[in-house]
Amino acid sequence: MIIYRELSKIMSLNIQQQIFEQVKNSQKILITFKKDFNGDALSSALAIFLLLKKLNKQADIICQDFIIPKNFSFLPQISQIKQSLSGIKSFVISLDMAKGKIKNFSYNIKDNMLNIYLTPESGNLDEKNIDYKSGSYKYDLIITLDSDSLESLGTVYEQNTDFFFNTPIINIDHSPENEQYGQINLVELTKTSTAEIVFDLIEQYDLNLLDQEISNCLLTGMISKTKSFKTTNVTPRALNIASQLIINGADRDLIIQHLYRTKSINTLKLWGKVLARIKNDPNLKMVWSYLTQKDLIELNLQNPNLSEVIEELIISSPEAEIISLFYENEKNTISGLVYSSKNYDSLYLAKAFNPSGTKTFATFEVKTSDLGQASKEVIESVKSNIK
Secondary structure, eight states: OHHHHHHHHHHTSOHHHHHHHHHHTOSEEEEEEOSSOOHHHHHHHHHHHHHHHHTTOEEEEEOTTOOOOGGGTTSTTGGGOBSOOOOOEEEEEEEOOTTOOEEEEEEEEETTEEEEEEEESSSOOOGGGEEEEEEEESOSEEEEESOSSSGGGTHHHHTOHHHHHTSOEEEEEOOTTOOOOSSEEEEOTTSSOHHHHHHHHHHHHHGGGOOHHHHHHHHHHHHHHTTTTTSTTOOHHHHHHHHHHHHTTOOHHHHHHHHHSOOOHHHHHHHHHHHHTOEEETTTTEEEEEEOHHHHHHTTOSSOOHHHHHHHHHHHOTTOSEEEEEEEOTTSSEEEEEEEOTTSOHHHHTGGGOOEEOSSEEEEEESOSOHHHHHHHHHHHHHHHHO
């Protein structure tokens, strides 16, 4: 009867209320987002982290192999994001001391072995009085941001699947590709960004929690995802939220300065080369372009952020539903990136080349050094998969 009442109580709450009820009952929370993250995922995760701190909750943010992007380095608490998930479960060794107390305790590590030494006050220890078992998980709640699948989290999920299967997940996203993998799924397709959803969440709970740091994070996420409110899905509601964030202290000029006015001349030249080489298939709504090693060397951009180049192609080709970029890498093979709209699955489109990534954005490698041949082979394969 008690269980029934508790279940009825939870089911009577809306999704936003369920989220805060779950947060309220949690001791330590893991915040994570996809390894191939964008500014919306990063900013939303930091906003949730700051919100949980205001609610006096312990939390960690983890993203696979995270390195602080230069243009987002201004965000508060970004240095708190960790690169891997480890030590999530303790191992407990128990000793029944009913028959005698311990006088001394020590340990050492030798030949990769942990040796624990226990000296009783009197008599001898009996190994039958020693027990061992796995302890509880370090985190009792997981919050994922802007991540359409658990697989998109990379090794954070892949190396800890039992933890994810045995821990409640709150899944917050706005992507139509989201697989609804959480116990609580706040997935709103009409929103421009995950940051907008997080704002609504805070507004429904207590708008007084919205301080300058959280506002800066949320406005950064919205500006990043909408390309400074230039995308076609921007709504009057999104613009109204942006104005409320500015009223609450978000510094729009600071955000714009870091996101759009810190590009080097060489990066702009790189974009120019890509845009000048665009080819398209209007019937299939496809566009593609390429870069050579010579391009990267001449512009001193050996490790450019090519996802930003894809974003420029998206802005420059709003009618395109599939965008590909090919480039020569240092391994003497050809690397490729494929972006697709909600009508397609990038992993499926590039399936012949063992892609990795998400349904929206996939990367792959073609085992040839001929850029022209590789791009032709990939485009023909993608076209075939479309048909």
